[in-house]
Amino acid sequence: MLNCSSSDSRGVDVLRIHCTHEDLLRVTVAERPAPLVELGLAFEMLQQRDAHPVFGPWRQRVSRALPQLASPIMQLVSPLGAGPLFLDPRGEDLEEGVDQIMSTPRAEARSELGRMCAIDRPLTPWIRQLADRDREAWQILERAVRVAHSSVIAQEWSRIRAGFHAETAWRSRILAQQGLHAALTGLVPSMRRRGTTLEAGFPRDLELTLRGQGIVLQPSLFWADHLLAGAAPDGRLLLIHPAVTPLPLQDASPPDDSLSALVGTTRARALRLLVRQHTTTDLARELSVSPAAASMQAKTLREAGLIVSQRDGKTVWHWCAPLGLELVAQGNA
Structure with missing residues (x-):
């Protein structure tokens, strides 16, 4: 990281x-968000026993429930926020991220593990095996990542x-x-x-x-x-x-969604997505609607002054106008 x-x-x-x-x-x-980036940071925060009291009850709860199979990750990440870069794929798909971790070249693995151990991690026998691309060691890592994600990230996603x-x-x-x-x-x-x-x-x-x-x-x-x-x-x-x-x-049970009450559930979802630029096709995919339906939602938001749209050839890009950003921020406050 x-x-x-x-x-x-x-x-x-x-x-x-x-x-x-x-x-x-x-x-x-x-x-x-990237689930495996958040996973690494969660394990780093788990080790900061004397800092950030807001995380105290969370640490206790997660530590008690953490399966032993997930514990090898503790050898790889530091409470300082340091860990091997190959452990932090930024994609949102777990399977794709695990595949990226498991395909780490030997030279990169050796370099990153050496850098990490030079910071504050002990060079354990298992880490030596990882650096040598030992098959069993990497299978242990894959299992640890999957179990840790299931117990720490998935239920909170x-x-x-x-x-x-x-x-x-x-x-x-x-x-x-x-x-x-x-x-x-x-x-x-x-x-x-x-x-x-x-x-x-x-x-x-x-x-x-x-x-x-x-x-x-x-x-x-x-x-x-x-x-x-x-x-x-x-x-x-x-x-x-x-x-x-x-x-x-974060509220475990979010309060009533004032933004959805104001503009409707689908348009509220669209507006939240459009804090970043999306094409009409992207928006349709994210909302699980047809491109025509996504275009109609965008038209309604645009006419209300909440988003801006711009054509680039056959593609139309949409993003939040200042008023739209204001409503999204207030609706999530």
């Missing part, structure tokens, strides 16, 4: 991200998704209404911007230099500590930050 390979001799515990102007022009908000989309709608509104500075400096209390350099408190000194690919902001409902930095598959910098409302504070 975290690249901790760079340091300098000043002894200052700061993450410095040197951006280009292109990077700052390409700051976006993640479209969806609807709450995770609801909290994630509420957070991203709110962050998108800040970006649209208050600008980039407010959106970035509000990620964590220690965050500040000095020209094109971003700085934040960190467990060790780390400097990253970006090359113009851009930055993705991704909230986590399981993480309540410092900013985490990693590489997205497309080369952009992934900044994982704590959600304003962590999972233990």
